[in-house]
Amino acid sequence: MSDAEAAAGTRVLLETFAAAGLPRPGPGRGVFLNAVASPALDAEWRRALVCEQTHKGRHDALARLSCDVRVQAGGAFDAGLVLLTKHKAAALAAVARAAAMVAPGGVLACAGARDAGALSVQKRVGATIALEGQRFAAHQRAFWLRRPEALPPVLADWQAEGALRRVAPDGHVAAPGVFAWDRVDEGSQLLADHLPDELAGRVADFGCGWGYLAAEVLRRRHAVASLDLIDAEWSALEAAKANVADPRARFLWRDLATEGGAGPYDWIVTNPPFHAGVGAEPDLGRAVLVAAARALKPGGGLVLVANRQMAYERTLDAHFAARQVLAETPRYKVLLATEVR
The missing domain is CATH 3.40.50.150 (Vaccinia Virus protein VP39)
Structure with missing residues (x-):
């Protein structure tokens, strides 16, 4: 995704928590896959999130903001955020990985550009786990769900299809x-x-x-x-x-x-x-x-x-x-x- 698309998606994704009344995770209790530096990533969000970014330029930009940024995040979290890419298999793999890291009942929120396949990803996810809501802003589509106690087996397939x-x-x-x-x-x-x-x-x-x-x-x-x-x-x-x-x-x-x-x-x-x-x-x-x-x-x-x-x-x-x-x-x-x- 371009820098402009990534910035818009990040803003819409983070604003979704306030717009939908979703609880922000506490310090270090959220994981953000495909994270990018953005003015919307305020001090509270920076403390809350473990960021994953595999692109060197964007990784360095997050590090300059003193974010906890890694090339591969892991652990257990209360909330997950995913910035969707245009590659459907990679986007679904990111959703599946984030879901696996979020505790049952925790929020998983995703956002991506409308013209980069976000609707297609939303439909696949929604057919697998019931969505709690969706919103549209700045040519971006956001949706969110609560992580179920048991993850559907197909999510393991998504992870495998997005891996090396x-x-x-x-x-x-x-x-x-x-x-x-x-x-x-x-x-x-x-x-x-x-x-x-x-x-x-x-x-x-x-x-x-x-x-x-x-x-x-x-x-x-x-x-x-x-x-x-x-x-x-x-x-x-x-x-x-x-x-x-x-x-x-x-x-x-x-x-x-x-x-x-x-x-x-x-x-x-x-x-x-x-x-x-x-x-x-x-x-x-x-x-x-x-x-x-x-x-x-x-x-x-x-x-x-x-x-x-x-x-x-x-x-x-x-x-x-x-x-x-x-x-x-x-x-x-x-x-x-x-x-x-």
């Missing part, structure tokens, strides 16, 4: 919510097929996802001395660790847009992200390209794949003196940028 697992037919490990989790992305495959012959030395994969491209670089280019797999999403890195066993690989949890890359690198490969919410957000990809330019050694090179309609050329030209097209299809283009300015 092996995916057929190639057998890679991934989870819903990770980019192209259930397939090999066509663009990444095109890039792997057109890696420069001279790619060698210290290399990084910016936005590595579940590790397909990094694994191909290591398999095809034996002169690569080391490869840093970098992603802002902790779940993606956990998948990549299961998929890339090469000793040259290192795994870094970093938000490239705010922290930049580790560097300096001889080469960087990337299939830059351009979706956070429902629509395309090309600034996400541009931020990764700028981070790549800053992380390269003098004389280093950047190889990327992008959808044909993504106009990254101006960003590349602002940071590199040379650019060429290595491959094109009706959907994708592979670009090589060198001579960092």
Whole structure:
């Protein structure tokens, strides 16, 4: 979800407690999955909640507010809050995990964008556990329930369907919510097929996802001395660790847009992200390209794949003196940028 969608969803979710007369949990007695920093997260809420956030930038933003933030929450709580993502399996898994952590009779409240599948999730949850109420505000849908004494068995299935697992037919490990989790992305495959012959030395994969491209670089280019797999999403890195066993690989949890890359690198490969919410957000990809330019050694090179309609050329030209097209299809283009300015 985009930052704007996340902020709106958080506000509606927290306001639902007052609007519906629901009791706020006491200090440390609430758990908030997919939590994000928001003005609505006041001091009382910050004391009340154990926050779970797997995106590095959002995790750090919560830490700056002195929230108790973790990549994986656990324990027993009086109330659960879930900010729903657009990935239905991941959203249902979060609901199931939160329900398992809430004591019987405790409140479980959820909210998500109307145009990102919140109604579909609400219907699935409501068909499983009776809902106590719902409300709509700021293009967000919120609903809540009381945790029953015994949880329906299907919630265990939801958790399993949202967890890291092996995916057929190639057998890679991934989870819903990770980019192209259930397939090999066509663009990444095109890039792997057109890696420069001279790619060698210290290399990084910016936005590595579940590790397909990094694994191909290591398999095809034996002169690569080391490869840093970098992603802002902790779940993606956990998948990549299961998929890339090469000793040259290192795994870094970093938000490239705010922290930049580790560097300096001889080469960087990337299939830059351009979706956070429902629509395309090309600034996400541009931020990764700028981070790549800053992380390269003098004389280093950047190889990327992008959808044909993504106009990254101006960003590349602002940071590199040379650019060429290595491959094109009706959907994708592979670009090589060198001579960092």
